[in-house]
Amino acid sequence: MLCLRIMKDMRHYLEDLRQNYPEEFVKISEPVSHEYEITAVWKMFERKGNPVLFFEKVHGYDMPVVANIFGSRARVARMIGSDVWNFYDKWLERTRAGVEPEYVSTGPVKEVKYFSNDVDLSILPALKFFVEDGGRYITAGIVVANHPETGEVNLSYARLMVKDRNKLGVSIHSRGNLWRYFNRAIELGRPWLNVAVIIGCHPTLYLAAATRTTDEYKLAGALCSEPVKLVKCETNEVYVPYNAEIVLEGRILTNVYEDEGPFSEYTGYVSGRSTRNVMAIDCITHRMNPIFQTIIPTNSSEHLLLGGLPMQANVYKKLKESIPEVRSINFPVWGTHLVAILSVDKEWKEGVQIRAAMLLMGANPYVKYVILVDDDIDVFDEMQVLWAVATRSQPDRCIHLFPITDGNMLDPSQEKAGFTSRAVIDATSPPHWKNAQVNVPSLPRDVVEKVQKMFK
Structure with missing residues (x-):
C-alpha cells in the first residue's frame, strides 16, 4: 500500500505513484491547448480508471500541467x-x-x-x-x-x-x-x-x-x-x-x-x-x-471526492458518536453530494435506521436522499445497493418524505434556491423477515479464500 507518511511534496507523490501504481499515472507528451483540450482528455480517461494525467507540453507555456490527482476514491484513501x-x-x-x-x-x-x-x-x-x-x-x-x-x-x-x-x-x-x-x-x-x-x-x-x-x-x-x-x-x-x-x-x-x-x-x-x-x-x-x-x-470524481471526503469524515464521526449501530457510509460521486448510502445494524433496535438517516440529514444539509441498507450490503457496491432497494423495500411504506428545509444553493431542481425537500429510502430488511425463511445464497469461507489465493 502506498502510504505517504513523510511530508514531502507533490513531486515526490507523483514519482511514488508512477513507480508503485503505474496504471494510475498517464503522461501525455503530445502538446495540448489550455482551452478545452485538457478537459477533453480527462473526459476520455474518466471511463478508463480515472488516472492522474500529466501533460508535459501546453501550447504557449513553459509549465507542465497535472490533473486528476484526486480522481479515484482508492487513490485518495491511500494518501492517508x-x-x-x-x-x-x-x-x-x-x-x-x-x-x-x-x-x-x-x-x-x-x-x-x-x-x-x-x-x-x-x-x-x-x-x-x-x-x-x-x-x-x-x-x-x-x-x-x-x-x-x-x-x-x-x-x-x-x-x-x-x-x-x-x-x-x-x-x-x-x-x-x-x-x-x-x-x-x-x-x-x-x-x-x-x-x-x-x-x-x-x-x-x-x-x-x-x-x-x-x-x-x-x-x-x-x-x-x-x-x-x-x-x-x-x-x-x-x-x-x-x-x-x-x-x-x-x-x-x-x-x-x-x-x-x-x-x-x-x-x-x-x-x-x-x-x-x-x-x-x-x-x-x-x-x-x-x-x-x-x-x-464540474461533477468530476476529483472535484467531488476532494470536496466531499474530508467533510464527510466529520459527518461519520457525529453519526457514530450518537448511533453506534451505524456501520458505514458512502456519498456516491454520481449523487454530487446530494445522495448518501448508509448501512446500519438494526438487529436489536428496529427503527434506529430512520433516526440515523434524520441525523445524517441534519449534520449535512446538502443531502436530500438517504438510502438505508443493512450491514450485509457493501455501501460502495452500488449494484448491491440497488438490489437491496429492489428486493427489500416497498414504496408505500419504505419511502419517507420530509418537508422543505434549507439545502444546497447549487441544486438546480429547487423552485426556490437554497430550499429542498428530502427523502429516505429504507432498503433494510423488512420486519416480517425475522419470522420468515428468507435466505441469501452463500459459499463456504474456506472455499472463497482458497479460490482467492489461486487467482492472486
Whole structure:
C-alpha cells in the first residue's frame, strides 16, 4: 500500500505513484491547448480508471500541467494510509491531535520571484475547461488567510478567475471561514484582506483545506504524521508551504467588486452565482521548473471526492458518536453530494435506521436522499445497493418524505434556491423477515479464500 507518511511534496507523490501504481499515472507528451483540450482528455480517461494525467507540453507555456490527482476514491484513501472501506475511521484516528507546523526561513518555492510590474499571471497555464466558463480558472489554488484580529489561520477553496496580469476574480460563495475573515476586515475598515494562493503541494494539504475548520496546517501534519514546513510570504504576513510549486501573494479588496463567472459547478451544471470579489496579486514565487496543478471542475470524481471526503469524515464521526449501530457510509460521486448510502445494524433496535438517516440529514444539509441498507450490503457496491432497494423495500411504506428545509444553493431542481425537500429510502430488511425463511445464497469461507489465493 502506498502510504505517504513523510511530508514531502507533490513531486515526490507523483514519482511514488508512477513507480508503485503505474496504471494510475498517464503522461501525455503530445502538446495540448489550455482551452478545452485538457478537459477533453480527462473526459476520455474518466471511463478508463480515472488516472492522474500529466501533460508535459501546453501550447504557449513553459509549465507542465497535472490533473486528476484526486480522481479515484482508492487513490485518495491511500494518501492517508487507508483503503476505501476504512477511510473515515483512519481519518478520525489520524486527526485526533494536530501536529504543529515548523517555520523555516526559505525553501524551493522561493527559487523564482516576481514583484510589482513583473507580476504576470499569464505565465500560468490556467485553463478554460468548458465553453460556458466565464474565463480561465485556477482551480487547484488553496487560499490561505489570517483572521484580521486574532491571526487565526484558515485554508480553503474559492473560485479564481484570471482577469488581468495581476488580478483575479474571486467567488467565496461557500460562505466559510474566508468569508468570515473578509467581512471582519470590512467591519474593521480595512481596505483589503491579505491572502496567499498555493498551487501544487502535498495532497494531504489539499485534503486538509477541504475541511470546515481552522488550523489546517496542523491537520495536514496529523494526516502525514509530520510537521508541515512553512515559510513567510514576501509581501505580507501569511505563511505557505516551503516546498509548494507556486504561490501567489495578494489582497482581496474590500471595496471593489467585478463580475466573475459563470463556471461549471460540482452538480454538473453551469452556475453564475458569485460574490464578485477581486484579488490583487502583488508577488508570484515558484520553484524552478514548476508544475501547475489543476482540479477538474464540474461533477468530476476529483472535484467531488476532494470536496466531499474530508467533510464527510466529520459527518461519520457525529453519526457514530450518537448511533453506534451505524456501520458505514458512502456519498456516491454520481449523487454530487446530494445522495448518501448508509448501512446500519438494526438487529436489536428496529427503527434506529430512520433516526440515523434524520441525523445524517441534519449534520449535512446538502443531502436530500438517504438510502438505508443493512450491514450485509457493501455501501460502495452500488449494484448491491440497488438490489437491496429492489428486493427489500416497498414504496408505500419504505419511502419517507420530509418537508422543505434549507439545502444546497447549487441544486438546480429547487423552485426556490437554497430550499429542498428530502427523502429516505429504507432498503433494510423488512420486519416480517425475522419470522420468515428468507435466505441469501452463500459459499463456504474456506472455499472463497482458497479460490482467492489461486487467482492472486
